Amino acid sequence: MKKQRGQIVVDKILDTAEKLFYTQGYSNTGINQVIEEADIAKASLYKHFESKTDLMVAYLQRFHLGWYQRLEEAVEKVTDPQKKLLAIFDHNINRQQIREFGGCPFVKANDEAGTTDPKILAEIQLAKQRLKNFIAKLVAQSGHKKILTDKELTETIFLMVEGGVVAASVFKEADDLQAAKKIIQKLL
CATH class of the missing domain: 1.10.10.60 (Homeodomain-like)
Structure with missing residues (x-):
């Protein structure tokens, strides 16, 4: 078309x-x-x-759609319900390598504009909540060991992914994301 x-x-x-x-x-x-x-x-x-804010919001919306679509496609390739959760880490490792360990675009935007502009903050929160909801759905389908509740495991995975991405951007390597993946694997 x-x-x-x-x-x-x-x-x-x-x-x-x-x-x-x-x-x-x-x-x-x-x-x-x-x-x-x-x-x-x-x-x-x-x-x-109309404004730089509107441009930033449109960029975040478009980026969010593309990022989420790539994440869903990466996870859908995996058949084992527990490994789908681990695929989230693999996806983030891959994205950080592609972005040369530059960090999360949403976190970067939040640091600069999300603290002062409610429209930008709302887009960032929407993206992060969508990831958390996606993880929650996968946790519920995973049949994990129940060392943690579904809610606790969802929060743990979300925080490990987010922290791993930040660490990857600081240390310019994927080691912390890999370590987070191994820790989550023990909980599954």
Whole structure:
């Protein structure tokens, strides 16, 4: 299916915003830089995004959809219900390697803009809650050892994934995500 001209421009803007917001940060990225690097007219940007906040929210929404789709696809490839939970760690290891251990885009956005902008914070919270809900669904289907309740195991996996991603970005390696995966494996 052929993209409409407007969607091509939006994608160009969002591709540029994603690269800049992720690599140099929300605060360090100006609208004029996005316009220049996307090679678009200022009017084109403002036709689709009324403000920098709206651009950030759209970037987070698009990123969230792509990230979640990749996560679901990675987990669906696994048939064993317990290994589906471990696949979440494998997915995050892979994503961190692809992003050269740059960390979580949502955490980065929260650090800069989520603390002051409720629209941005709401998008970040939505993404993180969706991950927690996804983990909860998999935990309920896993038949785990019941060392922890389903809720406790869900929280533990969520926190181990989130902490492992942060550690990967700090140490520029996946060792802590691998260690978290091994710990969770013992609880399954």
